[in-house]
Amino acid sequence: MTESEQRLSLDTQAARRLATTTKTPPQAREITPRWLLRMLPWVDVAAGTYRVNRRLTYPVGGGRVSFYHTGARLQVIPPSLTELPLLHGMAAGEELELLARSFRQREYGAGDTIARAGRPADEILLIAHGKVTQFQAAGYGGRLVRGALADGDHAGGGLPGATWDFTLETSTPCTVLALPREELDALAARSPALRAQIERHHDRLARPRNKHGEAAVAIAAGHRGEHPLPGTFVDYDPGPREYPMSLSQTVVRVHTRVADLYNEPMDQTEQQLRLTVEALRESQEHELLNNREFGLLHNVDPRQRLYTRTGPPGPDDLDELLCRRKKSRFFLAHPRAIAAFHRECSARGVYPDSVELHGARLTAWRGVPVLPCDKIPVTRQGTSTILVLRTGEDDQGVVGLRPTAVPGQREPGLSVRFTGIDARGIASYLVSAYYSGAVLVPDALGALEHVKVAG
Incomplete structure (x- = not known):
């Protein structure tokens, strides 16, 4: 080694032996913004089952034939x-x-x-x-x-x-x-x-009915004469739908040796539970969209299912979705569907709105935010679905359901319970998330189907 190559100070590699590193908490690519969970109004269900009572509606079919x-x-x-x-x-x-x-x-x-x-x-x-x-x-x-x-x-x-x-x-x-x-x-x-x-x-x-298919209420209008008033009553649906709680569960195992000796600067058990809770919440959002019993994609009324005019989603298609209901709160679409909508707007020389929501700048149409969600599937043919929701019990919209309280509650509707230490010194924690979703009236939820998202 020449004199010019001799070090005049301590090497950084050697210095690291006396130093600690600055660490981040464990990261996970699976975590998404979960806009559906953030934007849905959540109803606390005390009895474990949520019943949606409606006016009597004459059954007329309207589903799809196979x-x-x-x-x-x-x-x-x-x-x-x-x-x-x-x-x-x-x-x-x-x-x-x-x-x-x-x-x-x-x-x-x-x-x-x-x-x-x-x-x-x-x-x-x-x-x-x-x-x-x-x-x-x-x-x-x-x-x-x-x-x-x-x-x-x-x-x-x-x-x-x-x-x-x-x-x-x-x-x-x-x-x-x-x-x-x-x-x-x-x-x-x-x-x-x-x-x-x-x-x-x-x-x-x-049978007399209103434009929504509900049993009509007889009403007299006008102020001339003394005509007999019609007698009437509002009949109820004899078979209201009930939504039981669904759940996502897993057991987290942490060896006591790890929890005791490798607990600084971060709590190993806490980090294991944090990442598990994130995965459960991702599963919860997926189920709220795709579950065949209560998932939104499977609970759109047939009369609220629309199709694009030309394949890709354009401004006309989103306008058609909005005009089918009052007080639309937000659209929900796969990021590729949002990109396809932007391409259609650019081709027509139209510029969509933008809104700021929870600190994020998002696309909007007619003032209604278009929220990205990668849980909405894209088919092999390159098509997807865009949902639009009216939300909240007061507006007869879509609501999320969760229990009022559960033992060991860590977050609303989510519990973490210590289940013991086995003979090998492994501690176990049962992590459970309880949830469901309900559409209070059919026009609260609409879908634009067979949306072409391939460029």
Whole structure:
């Protein structure tokens, strides 16, 4: 070693032997902002079950029909036919099997007309695959888009002699299953159960109801004369939905040797519990969106499910979501869907708003924040869903549910309980998060589905 290479002071590597390092708490890539958990109003549930009472609403079906494939041939799954208004509430049996086999498969190309406004609505149509747009004549000429139908949706099946209120035109190649009314009538003539079901449906259509399908309240308005006032009452739904608490749980194990000897400058047990709680909260948000019982994505009313006009989410699509409800609090979308919305705005020369929320600058549309959430799935075809929510009990919106108190509560709805030390000196802690979610009225939650997010 030359004289120029000889060190004149202590080397940093040697100095570290007498020094400590500045450490961060353990970091985790899994942690996200969890905007849904932060923005939902939480209701404390004392009894463990939350019941949503509503006014009596006449059942009209409106869900989606399911299909199975045999090569290129499709057939409707018989029990799913009860999602049709005409067959809602009908028990599964031979009649549904016969109806399922009576549907005829048709293929349409993009731009074909399936039904035309004003023509007799003499068949029931099931959209097995593809997208169909509903048009009607506009007040000043041209055509007005009424909505869209996609996989599992249906049209027709009203009263005998009814006509189409709109024109059905395919936006993509479509596969449609059709049941002519003559064939339905022929089946009903041979089946007393089906005939009784059709008569019940016609009876439901004749009952007075408001535009939301609820039993109407008779009211007299006006101040002239002395007319007898109508008598009325508000009937309740005889089968209100109940939401039991769901939970996410795990057991955290920490060896007592680690907790005793390696506890400075950070508490090892506390850091283990902190990261576990973060993972439980991530699981909670995922379940609130994706759980098949109470998850928001599975509890959107069929009449509140919309489709994009062109594929990517544009300003028109978000406007359509907003106009379906009052007091929309926020949108919830995958970050890739938000990026696709920005691309559409840029292409049209439109600039979305921005708002500051909890110290973060976020995209907004018409003053309603668009919150990112990576728990909303993106399909292999590059499509996703955008949700819009009205929240809070006072506004008959969407609410989160949690127990009023639990033993060992660390945070609202979350408990940490020490469960003992085993023969190997390992201490165990049971970590539990209790939660659920409820949609108080159907129009509190809307969804824009099949949103194209691939660039």
